[in-house]
Amino acid sequence: MENSKRQAKPRLLLMGQRRSGKSSITSVVFHKMEPQETLFLESTTRVQKDTMNSFMDFQVWDFPGQLDYFDPTFDTTQMFSDIGALIWVVDAQDDYSDSLARLTTTIINLQNTFPHINVEVFVHKTDSLNEDYRSDIFQDIVQRVGDDLNDAGFINPNVSYHLTSIYDSSIFEALSSVIQKLIPELDVLQNLLNTLINNSGMTKAYLFDILSKIYVASDTRPVDSDIYEICANYIDLTVDFTDLYNYPRDNMKILGEQMEEVESSMTFEDGTMVYLKEMNKHLCLVTVIKNKEAKDKKGMIDYNVHIFQEALKAVFDRAWEKNQDADGGIAH
Numbered sequence: 477m478e479n480s481k482r483q484a485k486p487r488l489l490l491m492g493q494r495r496s497g498k499s500s501i502t503s504v505v506f507h508k509m510e511p512q513e514t515l516f517l518e519s520t521t522r523v524q525k526d527t528m529n530s531f532m533d534f535q536v537w538d539f540p541g542q543l544d545y546f547d548p549t550f551d552t553t554q555m556f557s558d559i560g561a562l563i564w565v566v567d568a569q570d571d572y573s574d575s576l577a578r579l580t581t582t583i584i585n586l587q588n589t590f591p592h593i594n595v596e597v598f599v600h601k602t603d604s605l606n607e608d609y610r611s612d613i614f615q616d617i618v619q620r621v622g623d624d625l626n627d628a629g630f631i632n633p634n635v636s637y638h639l640t641s642i643y644d645s646s647i648f649e650a651l652s653s654v655i656q657k658l659i660p661e662l663d664v665l666q667n668l669l670n671t672l673i674n675n676s677g678m679t680k681a682y683l684f685d686i687l688s689k690i691y692v693a694s695d696t697r698p699v700d701s702d703i704y705e706i707c708a709n710y711i712d713l714t715v716d717f718t719d720l721y722n723y724p725r726d727n728m729k730i731l732g733e734q735m736e737e738v739e740s741s742m743t744f745e746d747g748t749m750v751y752l753k754e755m756n757k758h759l760c761l762v763t764v765i766k767n768k769e770a771k772d773k774k775g776m777i778d779y780n781v782h783i784f785q786e787a788l789k790a791v792f793d794r795a796w797e798k799n800q801d802a803d804g805g806i807a808h
């Protein structure tokens with residue numbers, strides 16, 4: 477059962493040219509490496525399948541110089557069939573012509589056999605480019621890929637583009653938007669979060685994958701990078717603190733058991749409260765409440781979050797049953 481549950485996770489495949497930044501992205505997002513430390517990383521040289529304690533599965537493939545994955549002898553079915561999104565990393569600081577040529581060939585090949593795969597292009601390492609140059613490069617990449625695909629007869633292919641860097645929150649926000657497209661229950665989760673924030677006077681609420689700090693859903697108010705960062709940092713703080721005291725994270729029971737989850741809140745001088753509660757083994761709710769009265773209303777907030785947690789459990793139970801019936805993955 478545990479095995480089939482793992483199958484139901486959204487699965488991502490990260491590809492791109494050597495030195496484009498794939499290992500760095502994985503290390504920073506999933507292994508808490510500081511961005512500066514990636515300077516000393518060994519470049520990806522083979523397929524890496526990361527099995528981690530996360531809401532999603534993540535595989536990294538190097539640009540296969542020596543390996544042609546559309547060669548008839550290569551088992552593309554095994555490689556792509558259960559993938560929800562293909563993330564193509566383009567190094568914006570380098571000559572990207574070869575990378576784009578390879579990308580369009582890949583998209584064209586995929587369209588025929590695996591049209592359900594979302595292709596997500598990360599225009600990466602944009603931190604050191606000034607704003608004008610950054611948007612010129614972005615437009616150039618969108619235009620070139622679009623033109624090549626149109627020439628090949630593909631109108632409106634399933635391709636999205638993101639500006640990313642490991643030196644700021646853009647990589648987390650891009651991965652959040654990639655993962656959200658793979659969650660069929662996203663609308664339901666957003667509605668639940670909207671109800672929660674409206675009933676509790678919250679400013680913004682995120683449902684985070686604890687390990688990666690990618691958010692699986694948020695309420696539908698506009699995303700504010702400052703609030704995102706407060707929430708993401710608060711997860712780090714809480715995880716470090718609970719790790720310090722050997723909190724038995726791996727043995728934790730899933731949802732519904734009283735007082736099994738970490739819960740924590742902090743109030744700043746101006747009355748703003750940050751509130752975190754673990755929802756299950758992989759996910760936690762983090763919310764910011766910019767209201768002087770938040771502290772006095774903590775009892776009501778606790779209660780509403782508990783109701784939210786129950787509703788979330790029901791949503792995931794239903795999705796799990798549906799997956800069992802369809803014998804498919806959450807990613808499809």
Ligand code: GDP
Binds near residue numbers: 516
């Ligand atoms: P891979 O071969 O695709 O796995 O590439 P690596 O992850 O080994 O990255 C190659 C180099 O790019 C390393 O020196 C990283 O420090 C650097 N790098 C990765 N991401 C970024 C980024 O967002 N900004 C900048 N400036 N450098 C990056």
